[in-house]
Amino acid sequence: MPVPSSEGVLSGVVYLGIAGWAEGIAPRELLVLYSFALAGLTIGLFPSRKLFTTYAREINEGVTRDTYVMPRRHVVFCVAVMIVMSVASFALTRA
Numbered sequence: 132m133p134v135p136s137s138e139g140v141l142s143g144v145v146y147l148g149i150a151g152w153a154e155g156i157a158p159r160e161l162l163v164l165y166s167f168a169l170a171g172l173t174i175g176l177f178p179s180r181k182l183f184t185t186y187a188r189e190i191n192e193g194v195t196r197d198t199y200v201m202p203r204r205h206v207v208f209c210v211a212v213m214i215v216m217s218v219a220s221f222a223l224t225r226a
Contacts, residue, residue: 160224164217171216175209 176183179201186199 163224164220167216167220167223168213171213172209174216175212178208179205 182201182205189196
């Protein structure tokens with residue numbers, strides 16, 4: 132399954148804003164929201180980088196697992212950072 136590029140996702144977000152899917156939100160505000168969400172996801176996944184590297188090496192070596200466990204604190208941190216960045220982008224566009 133192909134992974135969409137950042138430019139493709141960004142174009143889709145802008146199209147949804149222009150098409151009226153996100154009523155009351157200008158395309159410029161959607162760009163700010165998208166960029167803040169991408170930065171928040173990058174920061175939020177930072178503590179899990181070693182775990183993802185280990186899983187990637189195992190997959191390349193042919194090791195399969197039933198589940199790939201993610202520590203709860205990593206998930207909470209990622210969600211918290213995403214919420215903070217979303218609120219920050221909203222505050223930035225409304226100021």
